[in-house]
Amino acid sequence: MTxxxxxxxxxxxxxxxxxxxxxxxxxxxxxxxxxxxHTRVPNLIGYNMGRLISYxxxxxxxxxxGILVKDSTLAIVLxxxxxxxxxxxxxxxxxxxxxxxxxxxxxxKLWSVIRPATSKLLPVKNVKQALLLGFFxxxxxxGLVYSTLIxxxxxxxxxxxxxxxxxxxxxxxxxxxxxxxxAKQVKTLLANRNVQHLAGLLIILFGFYTIPFQAIIxx
Numbered sequence: 001m002t003x004x005x006x007x008x009x010x011x012x013x014x015x016x017x018x019x020x021x022x023x024x025x026x027x028x029x030x031x032x033x034x035x036x037x038h039t040r041v042p043n044l045i046g047y048n049m050g051r052l053i054s055y056x057x058x059x060x061x062x063x064x065x066g067i068l069v070k071d072s073t074l075a076i077v078l079x080x081x082x083x084x085x086x087x088x089x090x091x092x093x094x095x096x097x098x099x100x101x102x103x104x105x106x107x108x109k110l111w112s113v114i115r116p117a118t119s120k121l122l123p124v125k126n127v128k129q130a131l132l133l134g135f136f137x138x139x140x141x142x143g144l145v146y147s148t149l150i151x152x153x154x155x156x157x158x159x160x161x162x163x164x165x166x167x168x169x170x171x172x173x174x175x176x177x178x179x180x181x182x183a184k185q186v187k188t189l190l191a192n193r194n195v196q197h198l199a200g201l202l203i204i205l206f207g208f209y210t211i212p213f214q215a216i217i218x219x
Contacts, residue, residue: 014171050134063161086207094200107141
């Protein structure tokens with residue numbers, strides 16, 4: 001299990017799922033580049049750091065739950081669910097099937113509570129506002145985050161799960177940072193069908209790799 005729960009894998013998940021990140025968070029990231037020249041980069045960095053902090057916190061929460069319920073069967077169930085969600089994510093990124101939108105609706109109630117706080121932070125005028133906006137925006141219902149979060153939860157350790165989610169966030173940075181500064185070019189690249197298919201296929205393969213088929217059969 002520890003082989004699949006690596007920081008490198010977490011970074012790759014974020015990197016490969018970047019096309020989805022652009023759709024979910026790209027618009028907000030792009031607004032960071034619309035202010036005065038001297039505030040664009042600091043605000044964009046602040047926004048993304050806020051996102052990463054929220055991912056790390058979510059990872060710590062699910063990891064803490066795992067500590068309370070350290071059960072091998074639960075770990076198998078979580079890994080299987082994470083693998084299935086990753087496969088769904090891959091199909092979505094590749095534009096082969098969009099069933100993931102139904103999974104994202106699960107977090108709509110939580111987002112309805114958080115969203116009013118985000119509106120008060122717009123337009124962003126300083127790094128503090130950008131950091132807070134990123135922190136709140138990190139809780140936006142997102143199938144990629146959900147699947148990665150469940151995958152990270154199988155570590156059943158708060159620190160490790162938190163580290164995995166932070167690493168995942170780092171993987172999303174190249175696309176999110178360049179989107180804020182080179183929005184048109186990045187969107188054109190990620191809209192390329194070959195790029196979408198390759199990224200989606202790699203996520204699907206990792207989804208199958210994540211599912212512990214041998215452990216399931218032995219139950």
